[in-house]
Amino acid sequence: MEGQIIFNIDVMLAKRKMSVTELSNRVGITLANISILKNGKAKAVKISTLLKLCEALDCQPGDLLEYRKDEQ
Amino acid sequence: MTQKSLSNRMKLIIVLLGLCGVALFGIAVPVIGLDLVDSYPEYSYCFLPWLIFILLMAVPCYAVLVLGWKIATSIGGDNSFTVQNSKRLKNVSVLSLVTSIYLFVGTTVFLLLSMCHFTMFLGACLVSFVGIAISVASAVLSYLVKKAAALQEQSDLTI
Numbered sequence: 001m002e003g004q005i006i007f008n009i010d011v012m013l014a015k016r017k018m019s020v021t022e023l024s025n026r027v028g029i030t031l032a033n034i035s036i037l038k039n040g041k042a043k044a045v046k047i048s049t050l051l052k053l054c055e056a057l058d059c060q061p062g063d064l065l066e067y068r069k070d071e072q
Numbered sequence: 073m074t075q076k077s078l079s080n081r082m083k084l085i086i087v088l089l090g091l092c093g094v095a096l097f098g099i100a101v102p103v104i105g106l107d108l109v110d111s112y113p114e115y116s117y118c119f120l121p122w123l124i125f126i127l128l129m130a131v132p133c134y135a136v137l138v139l140g141w142k143i144a145t146s147i148g149g150d151n152s153f154t155v156q157n158s159k160r161l162k163n164v165s166v167l168s169l170v171t172s173i174y175l176f177v178g179t180t181v182f183l184l185l186s187m188c189h190f191t192m193f194l195g196a197c198l199v200s201f202v203g204i205a206i207s208v209a210s211a212v213l214s215y216l217v218k219k220a221a222a223l224q225e226q227s228d229l230t231i
Contacts, residue, residue: 033231043229 026056079148153220161214172203
C-alpha cells in the first residue's frame with residue numbers, strides 16, 4: 001500500500017504570514033514549481049531546495065513534510 | 073547548432089526527399105517502364121503489375137516523411153524527448169519493416185512468375201536490406217527516446 005508525501009507549504013506560509021510569490025522569490029524557484037510541490041506532483045526534491053525552503057520559512061523539514069497513508 | 077536550425081534542416085531534407093519521391097514515383101518509374109515496353113513489347117503485360125507494385129510503395133514512404141516532419145517540428149519546439157516522438161519512431165520502424173518485406177516478397181513473386189530479371193531481384197534484396205537497417209535503427213532510437221523522455225519527466229518534476 002503506497003502512501004504519499006505531502007508538502008505543507010500553505011500551513012507554513014500562513015504561520016509566517018508570507019505570500020507564495022514572496023516565498024518563490026526568496027527560495028529562487030518558480031511559482032509553477034511551488035505549485036507542483038503543493039499538488040504532490042513532484043517526483044523528487046533536491047536537498048538544496050528543501051534547505052532554502054526551511055531557511056525562508058524558518059522551520060524544520062518535518063514542519064514541511066508529512067507522510068500520509070493511502071486509505072483503501 | 074540550435075534546435076531551431078536543426079529542425080529546419082531536417083524539414084528541408086524531408087521536403088527534398090518528398091520531391092525526389094515525386095520525381096521517382098511520378099516520372100522516372102512510369103517513363104522507364106514505358107521505355108522498356110517500347111524496347112521489349114513481349115513484356116508489356118508486366119508493365120501494369122510492376123507500376124502498381126512500385127507506386128504502392130510510395131504510401132509508406134510518404135507516411136515516414138510525415139512522421140519525420142512531426143518529429144522535426146517537436147524538436148524545433150524543444151520537445152525532443154517525448155513519448156509521442158518515441159511512438160512516431162516506432163511507427164517509422166514498423167513502416168520500414170513492412171515496406172522491406174513487401175518489396176522482397178513482391179519481387180520474389182515476380183521472379184517466380186518470370187516477370188523480373190534476377191539482377192532486379194538482387195537490387196530489390198539490397199533495398200530491402202537497407203529498409204530493414206532503417207527499421208532496426210528507428211526501433212533503437214524509439215527505445216532510447218522513450219528512456220530519455222522518462223528521464224526528462226523526472227528532471228522536470230525535480231524541484
